[in-house]
Amino acid sequence: MYNTTYYAATSLADAAAKIAADGDAKFLSGGQTLLATMKQRLAAPTMLIDLTKLPELKGISVEGDRLVIGAATKHAQVASDATVKGAIPSLAGLAATIGDPAVRNMGTMGGSLANNDPAADYPAAAMALDAIITTSKGEYKATDFFTGIFETALDEDEIIVKISYEIPKKAAYEKFRNPASRYSLCSVFAAEVSGGPRIAVTGSGNEGVFRVPAMEEALTRGWTADAVTSVKIDPETMLSDMHGSAEYRAHLVAVLAGRAVAKAG
Amino acid sequence: MADVKLTVNGRKIAKTVPDRTLLVTLLRDEIGLTGTHVGCDTSQCGACTVHIDGNAVKSCTVLAAQVSGAEVVTIEGLAKGDTLHPMQEAFRTHHGLQCGFCTPGMIMMGVDIVNRHPEGLDEETIRKELEGNICRCTGYHNIVKAIGAAAEEMSSGTTQMAAE
Numbered sequence: 360m361y362n363t364t365y366y367a368a369t370s371l372a373d374a375a376a377k378i379a380a381d382g383d384a385k386f387l388s389g390g391q392t393l394l395a396t397m398k399q400r401l402a403a404p405t406m407l408i409d410l411t412k413l414p415e416l417k418g419i420s421v422e423g424d425r426l427v428i429g430a431a432t433k434h435a436q437v438a439s440d441a442t443v444k445g446a447i448p449s450l451a452g453l454a455a456t457i458g459d460p461a462v463r464n465m466g467t468m469g470g471s472l473a474n475n476d477p478a479a480d481y482p483a484a485a486m487a488l489d490a491i492i493t494t495s496k497g498e499y500k501a502t503d504f505f506t507g508i509f510e511t512a513l514d515e516d517e518i519i520v521k522i523s524y525e526i527p528k529k530a531a532y533e534k535f536r537n538p539a540s541r542y543s544l545c546s547v548f549a550a551e552v553s554g555g556p557r558i559a560v561t562g563s564g565n566e567g568v569f570r571v572p573a574m575e576e577a578l579t580r581g582w583t584a585d586a587v588t589s590v591k592i593d594p595e596t597m598l599s600d601m602h603g604s605a606e607y608r609a610h611l612v613a614v615l616a617g618r619a620v621a622k623a624g
Numbered sequence: 625m626a627d628v629k630l631t632v633n634g635r636k637i638a639k640t641v642p643d644r645t646l647l648v649t650l651l652r653d654e655i656g657l658t659g660t661h662v663g664c665d666t667s668q669c670g671a672c673t674v675h676i677d678g679n680a681v682k683s684c685t686v687l688a689a690q691v692s693g694a695e696v697v698t699i700e701g702l703a704k705g706d707t708l709h710p711m712q713e714a715f716r717t718h719h720g721l722q723c724g725f726c727t728p729g730m731i732m733m734g735v736d737i738v739n740r741h742p743e744g745l746d747e748e749t750i751r752k753e754l755e756g757n758i759c760r761c762t763g764y765h766n767i768v769k770a771i772g773a774a775a776e777e778m779s780s781g782t783t784q785m786a787a788e
């Protein structure tokens with residue numbers, strides 16, 4: 360790892376001031392992506408500004424028809440928290456599939472969304488549950504937040520504070536792992552929210568997480584697995600790498616969407 | 625430089641180290657606790673697993689400065705004098721190791737798994753929970769057996785639990 364300095368931010372304003380003063384600084388949450396990247400010398404921030412001690416980024420609560428989770432909440436907390444399990448069990452279940460127990464004890468929801476790895480799990484939940492992402496500067500709908508692989512609408516000095524998910528009428532997540540990395544090769548979050556059915560896919564899209572309007576449309580005529588498995592996905596929109604071809608992934612989207620819809624019941 | 629204060633295996637430690645110092649580096653190079661291993665540089669193998677405030681964490685992917693003030697338990701902190709922790713004893717009786725390189729991480733994760741599952745453990749759960757711990761020797765079978773046996777031993781309460 361290249362040399363760096365560590366700073367524990369004491370307030371949102373303090374964190375913003377620190378990053379404004381040093382253009383090569385970076386925010387640090389659980390470090391399960393950033394420190395791993397720095398160890399490979401693929402990133403060399405001059406300063407790491409730790410956000411996890413900020414009270415604004417903590418807490419889990421139900422507010423009306425929404426579940427609100429602080430950005431510094433660890434995957435392990437989301438997986439085991441009684442409020443999350445009660446409101447959106449599929450979200451708790453998703454968190455329990457991220458990495459392994461030790462990664463889940465450090466990694467955070469805010470870090471995962473800010474990173475927007477094309478195979479990360481939370482982005483699929485955010486898209487399917489009409490999430491609203493509140494930052495130090497404003498609010499984003501999930502559909503406006505994820506702008507491409509490892510790209511988001513965040514400015515360099517913008518901090519994710521909390522994420523609110525609509526509590527769905529029903530929902531389920533189907534994760535198909537790459538057997539080596541254990542990340543998603545293709546995973547589908549299916550949900551029925553007030554705006555209608557939602558199908559969100561991670562791990563497979565060549566522009567990162569995406570929704571499938573044709574499947575959502577088909578589900579408005581009846582919530583059945585058959586409604587989605589018959590929808591053809593264009594391989595041109597799929598990732599292709601040594602782990603799976605675009606055609607294979609396009610096929611997986613339909614199969615997993617069918618399973619997720621059936622699981623949601 | 626960062627001033628790092630930790631309680632490691634019950635002992636208070638204060639060290640001034642470069643900010644980029646990983647927890648595992650502090651444990652091994654500064655405090656001489658070399659039982660915690662480094663088996664990869666991709667945060668995947670789990671040989672470096674320790675407990676921070678009672679939770680299993682990969683000490684190769686945490687800055688020492690990040691966890692200043694925390695209680696750390698390493699493999700060296702499990703035994704009570706000459707009496708092995710039930711998890712260590714189970715790895716010995718069930719041949720849960722061959723070369724032993726992954727063992728400290730396996731045992732620390734094993735204790736964490738048992739702590740998180742007071743309802744008891746089946747084989748499937750143990751295998752799933754070991755996702756972040758890689759062993760290139762044993763084929764896992766005896767590791768899974770050892771953790772299952774230790775879980776029973778630990779819950780029967782006949783032997784003392786881990787330091788935390």
Ligand SMILES: Cc1cc2nc3c(=O)[nH]c(=O)nc-3n(C[C@H](O)[C@H](O)[C@H](O)COP(=O)(O)OP(=O)(O)OC[C@H]3O[C@@H](n4cnc5c(N)ncnc54)[C@H](O)[C@@H]3O)c2cc1C
Pocket residue numbers: 385386387388389390391392393394395410430431456457458459462465466467468469470471473474476478479480481513517518519520541542543666667668
């Ligand atoms: C072995 C292993 C397996 C994994 N498997 C999976 C998996 O199956 N699925 C999955 O989804 N993920 C997986 N991950 C990634 C893991 O979920 C990370 O925790 C997550 O991607 C990043 O969260 P973090 O809190 O660790 O963020 P960090 O690593 O601290 O930060 C990541 C990025 O986000 C920025 N950032 C952090 N917090 C904020 C914030 N509040 N506001 C703005 N920017 C911020 C940082 O500057 C950095 O650029 C795995 C990681 C490892 C090491």
Ligand code: FES
Pocket residue numbers: 661662663664665666667668669670671672673682683684685
């Ligand atoms: S050394 Fe920490 S995960 Fe491999």
Ligand code: FES
Pocket residue numbers: 720721722723724725726727758759760761762
């Ligand atoms: S016993 Fe050799 S790596 Fe596990």
